[in-house]
Amino acid sequence: MKKSIEVTVNGKSQSVEVDTRMVLADMLRENLRLTGTHIGCGTGSCGACTVMLDGRTVKSCSVLAADADGRSVQTVEGLSTSAVSLHPVQEAMVENQGLQCGYCTPGMVLSAVELLNKNPDPTEDEIRHGIAGNLCRCTGYHFVVTSIQAAAKSMKEGA
Amino acid sequence: MKHIGRAQTSLTNRQLAAGKGVFVSDIQRHDMTHMAVVRSPHASARIVSIDSAAAEAIPGVVKVVTGQEIKANMNPIFEAYDTEAMGAKGVVSYALCPERVRYVGEAVAAVVAEDKYTARKAADLVAVEYETTPIVSNTKAALEPGSPLVEPDWGDNILITRDFVKGDPDKAFADAEMTSSDEVYQHRYTGAALEPRAYMAEYDPYTEQLTYWASTQNPHPVRVFLAETLGIEESSIRVIQPHVGGGFGLKTPTFQEEPLVAYLARSLERPVKFVSERTEDLLVGGHAREMRLSYDVAFTKDGRITGFRAKVVADVGAPSALCGWGMSFVCAYSIPGCYKIENANVKLFSVVTNKCPWNAYRGYGKETASYLMDRVLDDVAAKTGRDRAEVRLKNFIPPDEFPYTQVSGANLDSGNYPGTLKRVLEMIDYEGFPARQEEARREGRYIGLGIGQELTPEGCSMPRSTLLGGYDGATVRVNPSGQVTVLTGITSPGNGNETAIAQIAADSLGVPFDQIKVIQGDTDICPYGLGNYSSRSVIMGGSAVQIAAKDIRDKMLKVAAKMLEVSADEVEVEEGQFSAKGAPARYVLFKDVASTVYRDCHGVAALEVEPGLESTRYFQHGNVYHQPETQGRFSAYPSWPNQSMAMIIEIDPETGHFDILKYCAVHDSGTVVNPLLAEANLHGGFLQGVGGAAHEHLVYDDDCQLLTTTFMDYTCPTAMEVPFFEVEHQETLSPFTPLGTKGVGESGVAGALSGLCSAIENALPHLDLRFTDLPLSPNAVWNAIHEAEEKRT
Numbered sequence: 026m027k028k029s030i031e032v033t034v035n036g037k038s039q040s041v042e043v044d045t046r047m048v049l050a051d052m053l054r055e056n057l058r059l060t061g062t063h064i065g066c067g068t069g070s071c072g073a074c075t076v077m078l079d080g081r082t083v084k085s086c087s088v089l090a091a092d093a094d095g096r097s098v099q100t101v102e103g104l105s106t107s108a109v110s111l112h113p114v115q116e117a118m119v120e121n122q123g124l125q126c127g128y129c130t131p132g133m134v135l136s137a138v139e140l141l142n143k144n145p146d147p148t149e150d151e152i153r154h155g156i157a158g159n160l161c162r163c164t165g166y167h168f169v170v171t172s173i174q175a176a177a178k179s180m181k182e183g184a
Numbered sequence: 185m186k187h188i189g190r191a192q193t194s195l196t197n198r199q200l201a202a203g204k205g206v207f208v209s210d211i212q213r214h215d216m217t218h219m220a221v222v223r224s225p226h227a228s229a230r231i232v233s234i235d236s237a238a239a240e241a242i243p244g245v246v247k248v249v250t251g252q253e254i255k256a257n258m259n260p261i262f263e264a265y266d267t268e269a270m271g272a273k274g275v276v277s278y279a280l281c282p283e284r285v286r287y288v289g290e291a292v293a294a295v296v297a298e299d300k301y302t303a304r305k306a307a308d309l310v311a312v313e314y315e316t317t318p319i320v321s322n323t324k325a326a327l328e329p330g331s332p333l334v335e336p337d338w339g340d341n342i343l344i345t346r347d348f349v350k351g352d353p354d355k356a357f358a359d360a361e362m363t364s365s366d367e368v369y370q371h372r373y374t375g376a377a378l379e380p381r382a383y384m385a386e387y388d389p390y391t392e393q394l395t396y397w398a399s400t401q402n403p404h405p406v407r408v409f410l411a412e413t414l415g416i417e418e419s420s421i422r423v424i425q426p427h428v429g430g431g432f433g434l435k436t437p438t439f440q441e442e443p444l445v446a447y448l449a450r451s452l453e454r455p456v457k458f459v460s461e462r463t464e465d466l467l468v469g470g471h472a473r474e475m476r477l478s479y480d481v482a483f484t485k486d487g488r489i490t491g492f493r494a495k496v497v498a499d500v501g502a503p504s505a506l507c508g509w510g511m512s513f514v515c516a517y518s519i520p521g522c523y524k525i526e527n528a529n530v531k532l533f534s535v536v537t538n539k540c541p542w543n544a545y546r547g548y549g550k551e552t553a554s555y556l557m558d559r560v561l562d563d564v565a566a567k568t569g570r571d572r573a574e575v576r577l578k579n580f581i582p583p584d585e586f587p588y589t590q591v592s593g594a595n596l597d598s599g600n601y602p603g604t605l606k607r608v609l610e611m612i613d614y615e616g617f618p619a620r621q622e623e624a625r626r627e628g629r630y631i632g633l634g635i636g637q638e639l640t641p642e643g644c645s646m647p648r649s650t651l652l653g654g655y656d657g658a659t660v661r662v663n664p665s666g667q668v669t670v671l672t673g674i675t676s677p678g679n680g681n682e683t684a685i686a687q688i689a690a691d692s693l694g695v696p697f698d699q700i701k702v703i704q705g706d707t708d709i710c711p712y713g714l715g716n717y718s719s720r721s722v723i724m725g726g727s728a729v730q731i732a733a734k735d736i737r738d739k740m741l742k743v744a745a746k747m748l749e750v751s752a753d754e755v756e757v758e759e760g761q762f763s764a765k766g767a768p769a770r771y772v773l774f775k776d777v778a779s780t781v782y783r784d785c786h787g788v789a790a791l792e793v794e795p796g797l798e799s800t801r802y803f804q805h806g807n808v809y810h811q812p813e814t815q816g817r818f819s820a821y822p823s824w825p826n827q828s829m830a831m832i833i834e835i836d837p838e839t840g841h842f843d844i845l846k847y848c849a850v851h852d853s854g855t856v857v858n859p860l861l862a863e864a865n866l867h868g869g870f871l872q873g874v875g876g877a878a879h880e881h882l883v884y885d886d887d888c889q890l891l892t893t894t895f896m897d898y899t900c901p902t903a904m905e906v907p908f909f910e911v912e913h914q915e916t917l918s919p920f921t922p923l924g925t926k927g928v929g930e931s932g933v934a935g936a937l938s939g940l941c942s943a944i945e946n947a948l949p950h951l952d953l954r955f956t957d958l959p960l961s962p963n964a965v966w967n968a969i970h971e972a973e974e975k976r977t
């Protein structure tokens with residue numbers, strides 16, 4: 026069954042026709058071609074599909090697209106305006122080698138953004154908690170954590 | 185050298201951090217279709233019939249294909265190994281099983297539909313009737329006389345055996361001052377790259393070209409395998425590797441779905457895409473590691489090993505075209521690792537069962553060899569009452585005895601094992617640890633220190649293998665602008681080797697780093713090469729780049745000399761400038777020399793050189809020999825990086841739960857081209873080591889049904905389960921590569937296996953624990969603690 030929903034994606038409101046069985050991750054990737062949202066498990070366990078729904082992170086493989094009706098979604102594509110002006114968390118990832126294959130990265134970045142929004146000065150432990158829902162198989166998390174520490178510092182200085 | 189040895193962030197970081205990477209699943213083509221696979225629910229069965237009528241009746245279904253159609257139209261899947269050259273048994277397997285299935289998840293049919301939901305739904309409606317046949321569920325059963333056979337034609341369930349002997353082990357045991365025996369077990373787990381496998385193919389009937397996008401590590405071998413399996417010409421296939429979301433060995437070919445997608449795209453003349461679901465990847469995406477190893481060790485009272493026998497029994501699952509079973513061979517091949525044992529015997533039995541086939545996974549069997557040897561050395565230390573580190577130092581191959589031929593015929597190129605171990609013990613304050621431990625005990629805390637010693641041969645080259653070879657190619661092209669394009673046969677599955685390649689090219693040519701562009705992963709564009717596995721990219725690919733760059737540099741030096749009116753040996757080049765030696769003010773720009781070659785080939789400066797600034801060259805590793813020797817020995821690994829690791833854990837004996845407090849490593853892979861990315865790679869290895877040691881486990885029941893089919897039950901470690909890692913490098917150069925490089929990517933996965941066992945034992949000395957089975961789940965640790973406590977009371 027198809028349903029038309031009104032959803033604001035990265036600040037732009039639009040109507041999208043979705044299958045009622047479709048999950049938000051598929052709507053973003055297939056209908057809107059926002060392929061920065063990745064799918065690693067489809068069962069809410071890996072965090073690769075993390076996006077913001079009304080300002081809070083959700084695993085978009087575990088949310089029905091139809092449930093986004095009337096709501097606002099932010100994906101990794103909404104964080105930066107161009108290749109040279111990434112979000113400070115993304116810049117910190119780039120500078121501190123907080124990624125390797127990059128498959129987990131968009132989700133990891135969004136979790137970090139949410140963490141720093143809530144807690145601008147997190148401890149190492151709070152950072153590790155903050156990204157505990159995001160699996161990374163490449164980095165061992167070491168440079169992910171140092172990247173988020175660097176981002177916290179630069180965001181504070183920038184603020 | 186300005187760029188080699190410099191910490192440089194990866195060239196792909198920005199695109200990937202922005203979410204603008206392109207993975208196979210992101211690619212959309214006009215008129216694209218989606219494939220879903222019908223998989224066997226049985227571990228061993230005959231296919232009686234397949235009824236696809238209900239599936240075909242669903243609107244949007246384009247085609248249902250079964251094994252009979254595949255068998256009639258395709259060759260068996262081409263094998264990664266030349267099994268005959270290895271002395272192993274080969275297998276005839278198809279992209280879809282025509283007659284029988286040998287493990288749960290093996291593909292029997294596939295549905296192509298207009299969208300993936302329809303494809304999945306229709307696949308569930310394909311009715312397959314099976315007649316189940318007896319199961320071979322473990323190696324013990326498999327080796328019993330009269331056991332059912334996984335491959336009836338084989339006559340037994342053994343894929344390959346080896347029996348390597350050095351010296352006179354029997355005499356060593358007869359003369360031994362002390363002996364010990366034990367058995368250790370390494371459980372089944374896998375790499376679980378975050379991006380599941382994905383393939384897409386598109387066929388153009390007018391040009392008769394097949395374009396094939398794959399989340400793969402090896403585009404050129406994939407092309408060979410597709411051509412052989414489909415019975416078409418290699419030149420009619422273009423394989424493109426877009427971004428790959430992690431490989432760790434598991435994205436080496438050939439899985440059933442790979443030729444299947446290609447076949448369907450050709451027969452339908454429409455693009456066909458397959459993106460594996462996580463459950464499918466855990467079920468059939470390649471397993472690794474399940475091995476039981478028994479040993480006898482003879483030693484002196486002061487802990488010097490005089491004799492050793494080991495028997496490796498590996499459960500490689502069902503045989504397949506994949507290269508995974510080779511890990512069992514490499515495990516036996518790598519024993520006894522870093523240790524000099526004059527009298528030794530290593531036996532291998534590689535056994536097939538009705539489980540998922542192995543595929544290559546980071547470590548490739550060496551990790552299990554390292555795990556075994558660590559457990560042996562800890563055993564010798566315990567029996568002799570000597571210190572664990574002291575016993576290792578006493579038995580290491582001395583640094584001045586390289587190249588050293590091990591029991592298997594492996595030729596270890598170089599190493600300084602005492603160097604890495606001593607340094608890591610300093611890093612972790614080994615001397616001061618007993619006092620720290622004492623203090624913790626007074627506070628009611630239990631902390632323990634473990635040691636893990638890894639030997640990680642790299643650059644795998646197996647006789648007559650299409651996939652595993654000791655060479656690679658590169659093209660270096662200086663453009664008329666002076667900018668440089670480097671094309672390689674090696675590829676990056678997301679670990680940043682393109683960055684190291686650019687560093688090598690910049691130094692070899694004498695140009696700034698940002699003038700280099702690296703292109704990989706396209707068989708129509710890049711020179712033939714074997715891609716990425718066995719940490720070969722910098723060893724093989726980097727060396728090929730260096731050789732090709734030297735051709736160009738030599739040519740440009742001649743032209744620059746003419747332009748500077750000096751002789752060629754009086755010219756040097758650095759950071760984009762050719763200058764007269766000793767007179768840096770007299771220079772010509774690199775770009776002007778390039779321009780002269782292209783634009784003024786009949787002019788004075790360039791007249792005597794061949795036009796063009798492009799060279800394609802191949803590097804062949806020197807430290808490999810494949811000529812048959814006694815005992816079937818050959819030298820398959822040219823370089824032998826090693827690492828010493830030490831870790832401190834704190835355990836709660838009430839629950840069996842432990843935390844890692846400190847994790848130190850000293851790694852030696854010869855020359856380090858990019859210390860930042862080398863360290864990043866090691867971090868990933870540590871995580872997978874910890875995951876393997878304590879968290880990840882592929883569990884089968886007695887019917888060979890996999891119980892861990894999602895990330896909810898196959899639990900990968902999160903950021904909470906690991907600490908920051910402390911890493912240092914020691915550089916003992918390989919004498920066999922131009923730069924002295926040895927390969928980094930597999931180190932780190934082994935040390936935790938044994939290191940965590942010994943750390944827990946060390947934390948609870950009053951219990952006299954001895955861990956020989958992995959994984960160290962809280963449950964397993966708790967049981968061990970309680971058994972030991974009961975024994976005490």
Ligand code: FES
Binds near residue numbers: 065066086
């Ligand atoms: S894809 Fe959504 S959590 Fe893994």
Ligand code: FES
Binds near residue numbers: 125130161
């Ligand atoms: S960078 Fe590869 S999964 Fe995180």
